[in-house]
Amino acid sequence: MKDRISKQELEELYGVTRHTIETWRRKYGLPMIEISSHKKYIRREDLVKWEDEMKDKLEVEV
Numbered sequence: 761m762k763d764r765i766s767k768q769e770l771e772e773l774y775g776v777t778r779h780t781i782e783t784w785r786r787k788y789g790l791p792m793i794e795i796s797s798h799k800k801y802i803r804r805e806d807l808v809k810w811e812d813e814m815k816d817k818l819e820v821e822v
Contacts, residue, residue, distance in 0.1 A: 765807060767792065767800040788814065 784790040
């Protein structure tokens, strides 16, 4: 199992654009690690934690 997921892999995984990923970073705190302006990734465990936090927030709002 890979420990890191690239920004491009996230786009494919969720079926979204890079603009959406950037919005998630800015507005919703998606914890991407930026190596350079063109190289970004997220640790698998951080992604799972972020997803769980987002699910919890959505459940509270509903």
